[in-house]
Each structure stands twice: as structure tokens, then as C-alpha cells.
Amino acid sequence: MFLAWHEIKKNKLRFTLIMGVLILVSYLVFFLSGLATGLANLNRESVDKWNATAIVLTDESDKSLYQSSMSTDDLKEIKAKEAAVIGQLNAIANNGDEKKNISLFGINKNEFLMPNVTEGRAFEKANEVIADDSLKEDGFQLGDELQLSSSDERLTIVGFTKKARFNAAPVLYSNLSTFHHVKFGGAAEENNKSINGIVVRNDSLTNVTTNNKLQVIEIETFIRSLPGYTEQKLTLNFMIYFLFGISAVIVAIFLYVLTVQKISMFGVMKAQGISSNYLSWSVMAQTIILAAIGVAIGLVLTLASGAFLPAAVPVSFDLITLAIYGFVLVVVANAGAVFSVLTIVRIDPLKAIGG
Template sequence: MFLAWNEIMKNKLRFTLIVGVLMLVAYLVFFLSGLANGLASLNREAVDKWDADAIVLTEESDQSLTQSSFDIDLVGDIDAEESAVLGQLNAIAQTGDQKANVSIFGIDSGEFIMPEVTEGTAFTSSNEVVAGDSLKDDGFRLGDTLSLSSTKETLEIVGFTDEARFNAAPVLYTDLETFERVKFGEEAAGNDSQISGIAVRTADPSSVTNEEELAVIETETFIESLPGYTEQSLTLNFMIYFLFVISSVIVAIFLYVLTVQKISMFGVMKAQGIPSGYLARSVIAQTAILATIGVAVGLGLALLTGAFLPSAVPVSFDILTMLIYGVVLIVVAILGAVFSVLTIVKIDPLKAIGG
């Protein structure tokens, strides 16, 4: 360790360049992990907040809540500890000059997916909604009257709730009667109620229903089936894993070049009786020091960047994930130093010093 640190102090510029490169790679890894986490949250916030074990949809819906529709009477055939009916449709909401894509959820206010209101009040009358608070960033406020695409119905925001986005769109929670009028028009009155799905809490999802037309999908599987969710996650994670490889290669190249430049010095040290193991441990320790500094600076810069980003940028840092990625970066950097260690072990003292 002494030899490693002493060399770093005597060649500050050379090793600062290595730290700088590692810092940039670490910064990019941490930022991408925050972006992946933030984009995932955009899709699944509302579903996670339900804390449901499974979602019941129609068999032919292809695990899509939007494509699912069945009679509410089928709720009676559901065998679960708790169940909550759910209607869903996508729309464009507008008030004044403000416009946003929204996901409208028709629910029963007495069931477990009813959100906790963080501002205002819960809906108690027709055409009232509790909106996801991300709509505030788009200029929507309590008391706003919303006009919707493809319907003459208007809705009033009476409350806001947190963590309410589904498939990247803010959620509007309302009662089932209002949901049906918005989706089907006035002709829906008097007809059998149609819902999109049923959220259930149960220890055994497979025993929830025997209806052939219904399918029980575990919550995580349902989320992974959301349009673009899996593809988006795989793309960003692949970029992160590729950066691990790049980090290892960069460190290997830098240290190998430095080792080649110091072959004569290592030869003299080995001729003086310093074992190859000691020199190898010094290179490993040196790499660990440089990688730790680079990763720590990259982590700090990523968190600092996140603090100043506008809310429109979906970045959400998970500290545990970032620490794991940081450790992985240090480990792959050390693995990249193996080539230098092998070079040191193979040095012949006589040849290195020109004997």
C-alpha cells in the first residue's frame, strides 16, 4: 500500500487522468441507473401503490388493462382476501392552455386502491377526480375543470395524491359511474357496468377464479407487460453493463502502458529481492485506490446533478443500487489490472536492467 500511494503522490497528473476517466464512467453509470429507475417509476407508480398481489383481466386482453373489459358481476366469482374493481382509459385532459395525457381510473372509494389524498379532498360526487400530483408541474390546480378528448363530459379536480402515474401518464381517480359516462357516454346509464380489471390481495393467485374468460396475472408480470417497459429497462441496463466492460478495458490499457514504462524499475526492484507478489499487490492496491476515488467523485456528481434537474427529467436515484454498481465498478477495475500483474510476474530482472 505504501508503494502504491507513494507512486500516486509522485505522479499526480498521470494518475489524475486515470481517476478522471473512471469518474466519468462512474458518473454515466450512476446517471443511467437513476434514469432507468425514474423511467420505471413513471410506468408503475400507481400499480406499486395498490400493493396488490395480482390483477384479474380478460383472457383475450393479452395482459393489457386497456384492452380488458368485462361485466362487473364477475366480481362475485373472485375468491381473494381483498379485491378492488378498476376501470381504465386513456385520454387528453385540458384546462385553459394546459393540456396533458392522463390515465383515468374508475374505482370504488371503499376499496383498497382508493388513494390517500395529500391535498384537497376525496371525490364524493359525480365528475369529481383525485389527480396525481405530477399534474401540478403541468400547471393544473385544485378546482380546475377538465375537458376531455372524445367526450363532452367535464371533470373537476377536488384533490391530489402522490405516486400516481401509470404507463408514464398521471392518473385521475374517479367513481365508476363517472368513468362509465366518460368511456361510453350517456348511453351507458342503465346498462350493466363494465370494468377493466380487478386488483386482488391473496396468498394464492392461482385460486382466485375459475372463470375461463378471466386470467389472473401476478403484479410484477403485469407491470413487465406494460408497453415498452421491459424493452426500456433492458436497453438501459445493457448500456450500464457495457460500461462495466469499458471501465475494465480502460483501466487495463492505462495500467499496462504504465507498467511497460516501468519495466526497468520493476526489474531493479526484483533484482534487489523484492518479490513479485509484493509488486503485484501494490498494483492491485493502486488500482483500488484510484477506482475508489473515481467512483466516489462520480457518485457525488451524479447526486448533485440530480438535485438540480427539473422535475420533467425522470431521474430517481436508488442509493442501494448505486452502491452496488460502485462496488462492481471497483471490482472490474481491479480485474482490469490483472494484465499488468501478469506482466510484472514475467519480468526477468537481468533482461529488464539490460544484463
């Protein structure tokens, strides 16, 4: 370790360049990780608020809440500790000044899908809704009257709740009566039992329902089936994995060039009795020091950048994930140093010093 640190201090410029590359790579890895987590949360926030075990949809729905259509009578066939009905539709909400894609959830106020209200109050009568608080950033406020696309109904925001987005769209919560009037208009009374799914909390999913027309889907499976969720997550994760490989290659090239430049010096040291193991460990120690400092600086820069990003940028940092990725970056950097170690081991002292 002494030799490694002494050489770093003596050749500051060379090793600063290596550290600079590691800082940039780690910064990009950490930022992509935050972006992947943030985009994933945009899709699943409202589902996570359910704190549910599974959701029951029709077998023909292809695990899509929007395409599922059933009746509140189907609730009688559900055997679970807790069950809550839900209706869902997508629309564009217009408050006169702003337009926003939203997802309307029709729920029963006395069931567990009812969100915690952080501002205002809960809906109490028809055409009142609780909105995701991200809508406030787009100019929506308490008391706003909303006109939804494809509906003559006007909804009034009476409350806000935190972290309630579904498939990247802010959620509006209403009672089932309001949901039916928005979705079916004049035919609302004829379809007053229509829902899209039933959310359940139960220890076992084996015998939740015996109806062959219904399927019980675990919540994580349901989330992975949301349009674009899996593809988006895989794309960003593959970018991160490629960066790990790029990091190893860059470190390998830098250290190999430095090692080749010092072959004669290593030859002299070997001739003086210094073992290959000691020299190899010196290179590995240098890599560990550079990688650890580079990753630490990259992490600090990432968190600092996240603090100044506008709310519209969907970045969310998970410290456990960042710690894992930081450790992996140090490991792959050391893997890149293996080529330099092999070069040192193969050095013949006599040839290296011109003997």
C-alpha cells in the same frame, strides 16, 4: 500499500488522468441507473400504490388492462381476501390552458384502490376526480375543470395524490359512474357494469378464480407487460453493463502503458529481492485506491446533479443499486489491472536491466 500510495503521490498527473476517466464512467453509470429507475417508476407508480398481489384480466387481453373488458358481476367469481374493481381509459385532459395525456381510473371509493389525498379532498359525486400531483407542474390546480378528448363530460379536480402515474401518464381517479359516462357517453346506463379488471390481495393465487375466460396475473408480471416497460429497462441496463466493460478496458490500457514504462524499474526491484507478489499487489492496491476515490467522487457528483435537475427529468436514485454498481465498478477496474500484473510476473530482472 505503502509503495502504491507513494507512487500515486509522486506521479499525480498520470494517476489523476486515470481517476478522471473513472469519475466520468462512474458518473455516467450512476446517472443512467437513476434514469432507468425514474423511467420505470413513471410506468408503475400507480400500480405500486395498490399494494396488491395480482390483477384479474380477461384471457384475450394479452395482459393489457386497457384491452381487458369484463363486468362487475365477475367479482362474484373471485375468491380473495380483498378485491377491487377498476376501469381504465387513456385520454387527453385540457383545462383551457394546458393539455396533458392522462389515464382515468374508475374505482369504488370504499375499496383499497382509493388513493390517499394529500391536497384537497376525495371525490364525492359525479365528475369529480383526484389527480396525480405531477399535473401541478403543468399548470393544473384544484378546482380546474377538465375537458377530456372524445367525451362531452367535464371533470373537476377536487384533490391531489402523490406518485400516481400509469404507463408514464398521470392518473385521474373517479368513481365508476363518472368513468362510465366518460367512456360510453349516452350509453353509460347500458354499460354501468363495465370494468377493465379486478385487483386482488391474497396469500395464494392458485384458486382466485375458476372462470376460464379470466386470468390471474401477478403484479410484477403485469408491470413487465406494460407497453415499452421491459424494452426501456433492458436498453438502459445494457448501456450500464457495456460501461462496466469499457471501464475495465480503459483501466487496463492505462495501467499496462504505465507498467511497460516501468519495466526496467521493476526489473531492478526484482533483482534486489522484491517478490513479484509484492509488486503485483502494489499495482492492485493502486487500482483499488484510484477506483474507490473515482467512484466516490462520481457518486457525489451524480447526487449533486440530481438535486438541481428539473422535475420534468425522470431521475430517481436508489442508494442500494448505486452501492452495488459502485462496488462492481471497483471490481471491474481491478479486473483490468490483471494484464499489468501478468506483465510484472513475467519480467526477467536480467533482461529488464539490460543484463
